[in-house]
Amino acid sequence: MHLGTASGQGAIFATQRHCGTHGNRLVALRQPVHHGGQTPPACRPAVRGLHVASAFGGRRAPQQQQQSKVERGLGESDELQMWMDRLMRLQPTTRSVALLQLLRIEEEGAYAGLVGGSPGAAAVAADDLDGEGGLSSSSRGGGAIGADAGFRDRQGTRNSWSAELEPRHARMVTELVSGTTRWRRRLDYTLAALLKGHSVASLDAPVRNALRLALYELVELQNAQHGVVNSYVDLVKGIMHIGAGNLTNGVLRNVTRGLKEGSLPQPQPPTKGMSPEAAAEALAIGASHPTWLVAAWLKQYGPAATMALLKYNNSRPRYSLRLAPGTDAEAFCRKLAENQVRAEPSRYLPSEYVTVDTGLQSLLREGLVQRGEAQVQDEAAGLVVALLDPQPGESLLDACAAPGGKTLFAAARMRGQGTITALDLSASRLEALRRAAERQPDGRMVKVCASDLRRFATLRIRPGAAMDASTLALAAAAPAARRSIGERDGGSPGGDSGGAAGRQPWHYDRVLLDAPCSGTGVLAKRADMRWRRTPAMVAELAALQSELLNAAAVLVAPGGLLVYSTCSIEAQENQDQLAAFLKRHPEYALEPPSPSAGLPPQCLSPDGCLRMLPHQHGTDGAFAARLRRQGAAVEAGEPTAAV
Numbered sequence: 001m002h003l004g005t006a007s008g009q010g011a012i013f014a015t016q017r018h019c020g021t022h023g024n025r026l027v028a029l030r031q032p033v034h035h036g037g038q039t040p041p042a043c044r045p046a047v048r049g050l051h052v053a054s055a056f057g058g059r060r061a062p063q064q065q066q067q068s069k070v071e072r073g074l075g076e077s078d079e080l081q082m083w084m085d086r087l088m089r090l091q092p093t094t095r096s097v098a099l100l101q102l103l104r105i106e107e108e109g110a111y112a113g114l115v116g117g118s119p120g121a122a123a124v125a126a127d128d129l130d131g132e133g134g135l136s137s138s139s140r141g142g143g144a145i146g147a148d149a150g151f152r153d154r155q156g157t158r159n160s161w162s163a164e165l166e167p168r169h170a171r172m173v174t175e176l177v178s179g180t181t182r183w184r185r186r187l188d189y190t191l192a193a194l195l196k197g198h199s200v201a202s203l204d205a206p207v208r209n210a211l212r213l214a215l216y217e218l219v220e221l222q223n224a225q226h227g228v229v230n231s232y233v234d235l236v237k238g239i240m241h242i243g244a245g246n247l248t249n250g251v252l253r254n255v256t257r258g259l260k261e262g263s264l265p266q267p268q269p270p271t272k273g274m275s276p277e278a279a280a281e282a283l284a285i286g287a288s289h290p291t292w293l294v295a296a297w298l299k300q301y302g303p304a305a306t307m308a309l310l311k312y313n314n315s316r317p318r319y320s321l322r323l324a325p326g327t328d329a330e331a332f333c334r335k336l337a338e339n340q341v342r343a344e345p346s347r348y349l350p351s352e353y354v355t356v357d358t359g360l361q362s363l364l365r366e367g368l369v370q371r372g373e374a375q376v377q378d379e380a381a382g383l384v385v386a387l388l389d390p391q392p393g394e395s396l397l398d399a400c401a402a403p404g405g406k407t408l409f410a411a412a413r414m415r416g417q418g419t420i421t422a423l424d425l426s427a428s429r430l431e432a433l434r435r436a437a438e439r440q441p442d443g444r445m446v447k448v449c450a451s452d453l454r455r456f457a458t459l460r461i462r463p464g465a466a467m468d469a470s471t472l473a474l475a476a477a478a479p480a481a482r483r484s485i486g487e488r489d490g491g492s493p494g495g496d497s498g499g500a501a502g503r504q505p506w507h508y509d510r511v512l513l514d515a516p517c518s519g520t521g522v523l524a525k526r527a528d529m530r531w532r533r534t535p536a537m538v539a540e541l542a543a544l545q546s547e548l549l550n551a552a553a554v555l556v557a558p559g560g561l562l563v564y565s566t567c568s569i570e571a572q573e574n575q576d577q578l579a580a581f582l583k584r585h586p587e588y589a590l591e592p593p594s595p596s597a598g599l600p601p602q603c604l605s606p607d608g609c610l611r612m613l614p615h616q617h618g619t620d621g622a623f624a625a626r627l628r629r630q631g632a633a634v635e636a637g638e639p640t641a642a643v
C-alpha cells in the first residue's frame with residue numbers, strides 16, 4: 001500500500017483518497033469511498049481539535065453527517081466513556097483489554113500500579129500507595145488496575161470483563177499496559193516523527209493509545225507484525241470509524257517498514273558539547289522520563305547514578321514479602337522453592353523479609369496474604385520501622401498510616417504490647433487497615449482515627465484513648481486553615497510550648513510521620529507515576545510535609561522520638577525538609593539509629609539517616625530521619641493511660 005499524501009507533507013495515510021493532510025493540518029477527509037462494494041462510515045477527524053476538510057466544500061454529505069462533539073454535547077471524558085463502552089461490547093482480547101485500560105487511565109487518571117509481568121496489581125496496592133490525600137491536585141482514581149483486577153465503569157458497577165481472562169492473558173495485559181505506560185515518551189518520539197510534526201497528543205485517544213500499544217509490541221516485544229497491525233487497526237475501526245482505522249494502519253505500516261529497513265526514528269543519546277538542558281532532554285526521551293526529573297537527578301546524583309536510576313526504573317521491579325512473626329525465613333524460602341518460586345532472605349532484614357524473584361503472582365493467587373503468612377512490602381518500608389525501633393509497651397502514633405504496611409510491622413515488632421494510633425486523612429484506606437489489623441494476631445493494639453494530622457494535633461487525645469463516635473467526629477472535622485499549627489495558634493497545639501516541656505497526657509513515646517510525597521523512589525513499580533508528577537507538585541508536597549512535621553512535633557513526649565520518612569528521592573522532600581525542620585524546632589536533634597535496631601551501615605547516610613536508592617540498593621527509594629525531642633528520657637515499657 002502506498003503511503004503518499006495529498007499535499008506531500010505527510011506520509012501516514014493508507015488510503016489517500018479519503019484520508020490525508022490538508023496544509024499542515026492532519027485530517028481525515030469526509031469523502032465517500034467505495035470499499036469492497038460498501039460505503040464505509042464517514043471519516044471523522046482522528047486528530048482532535050482539527051476540522052475536517054470536506055470534499056463537500058465544508059458541508060457534510062447528508063448520509064454521512066456526523067455531529068461535532070459540541071453539537072453532540074460531548075465532553076472529552078464523555079467521548080472517552082463512549083469509546084470504552086464500545087470496546088466493552090467487543091469480544092475481549094488481551095489487546096482490547098489493554099486498550100481499554102489505557103483509555104481508563106486517561107479518563108480517570110487511574111493508577112496504573114502495574115508490574116513487569118509476574119506480581120499482580122493488587123499486591124502493589126497493598127503496600128505501595130504513595131498517599132496523595134493532602135494534595136489538591138491528586139488525581140488518582142483509587143484502586144490499582146491491572147490484569148487481575150476488574151474495573152468499574154462510571155456508575156461504579158464492577159465489570160468482570162478483564163477478570164474473565166485466563167492468567168496468562170491477564171499477564172500479557174499487564175505487560176502491555178505497564179510497558180506502554182512506562183515507555184510512553186519514547187514511543188511518542190517515534191510516533192511524532194512518523195506523524196511529521198503533528199503531535200501525538202492531537203490524536204484521538206483510541207488512535208493514540210492503539211498506536212502506542214502496537215509500537216510497544218512491534219519494537220519492544222517484537223511480536224509478529226501482521227497480527228499486531230491488523231488487530232489494532234480493527235480495534236480502532238471497531239470503536240471509531242474507518243478514517244481512524246486507516247490513520248492507524250498508515251502509521252503502523254510505516255513502523256513495520258522502518259523496522260525492516262532499520263530506519264525507524266529513534267531518540268538519540270546525549271552527545272558531547274550539548275548544553276546541560278539539551279543533554280537532560282535527550283536522556284529523558286531515550287529513557288522515557290520527564291525532563292525536569294532527569295535534570296533534577298543529574299544535579300543531585302550526577303550522570304552515572306542518574307543513568308543507573310533510569311535503567312532501574314525501566315526494569316522489572318523486585319518484590320519482597322514481610323513474613324508473619326515467628327516465621328523462619330530460610331525454611332519459608334525452601335518451602336517456596338518446592339513450588340518453583342525463587343526467593344531468598346532479605347539482604348537488609350534477613351529474619352523478617354524475603355525477596356521473591358519469580359512466581360509472586362501465583363503465591364498471591366493461592367492465598368498467601370489471606371492466610372496471614374506474609375504481606376507484600378518493600379524492604380525499604382521495613383527499614384523505616386527498624387529506624388523507628390518501637391518497643392513493646394510504648395505508645396506509638398503512626399501519623400500518616402494508611403494503607404498500613406508500616407503500622408502492622410510496628411505492631412509485630414511491639415509484639416502486640418502497648419498502643420498504636422493509626423491516623424490518616426483517608427477514612428476508606430484506614431478501614432482497609434483496620435480490617436488487615438484484625439487479621440494479624442498483634443493487630444488488636446491498633447486503633448484507627450480518620451483525621452487531618454494538623455487538626456488532630458490540636459485535640460489533646462490521649463494515646464490509646466477509645467476512638468468513640470464523638471472523638472472520631474471531632475477528629476474528622478477539617479482544620480481551621482491550611483497553615484502551620486505554630487502560625488495559627490501563635491504557639492503550639494494543645495498548650496505545648498515547644499521547648500523541653502514536661503510530658504503531657506496527649507504525648508506519644510514515638511511518632512512516625514510517613515509523609516505524603518512525590519514517590520519518585522518507587523517509579524519502577526508505578527508505571528504511570530512519572531507522568532503525573534510536576535515540579536509544582538513537589539513544591540506543594542514539600543509545603544504540606546513541613547506543616548505535617550510541625551503538627552507531629554508537638555505530639556512527641558520530651559525524650560521521645562519522631563521519625564520522618566518519605567518514598568521520595570528528592571532532596572527538597574528529604575534532606576532540605578530535615579534541615580528546615582531542625583532550624584524551626586531547636587528542641588529536636590537528629591540521632592543515628594540505635595545499634596540494637598540492626599540497620600545495615602550501607603543503608604545509612606553519613607549523618608545517620610536512612611537513605612535507600614533504588615539503583616544502589618535494589619529496593620524502593622526511601623528516606624527517613626530519626627529525631628529525638630530534648631527532655632527527660634521516656635521510660636520504655638510504661639503504658640500510657642488512656643482516659
Ligand SMILES: C[S@@+](CC[C@H](N)C(=O)[O-])C[C@H]1O[C@@H](n2cnc3c(N)ncnc32)[C@H](O)[C@@H]1O
Nearest residue numbers: 131133134400401403404405406425452453514
Ligand atoms: C506515604 S502514605 C503513608 C503510607 C503508610 N505509612 C504505609 O506504610 O502504608 C501517606 C499518607 O498520608 C495521608 N495524608 C495526607 N495528608 C494528610 C494529613 N493532612 N493528615 C493525615 N494524613 C494525611 C495520605 O492519605 C496517605 O495515606
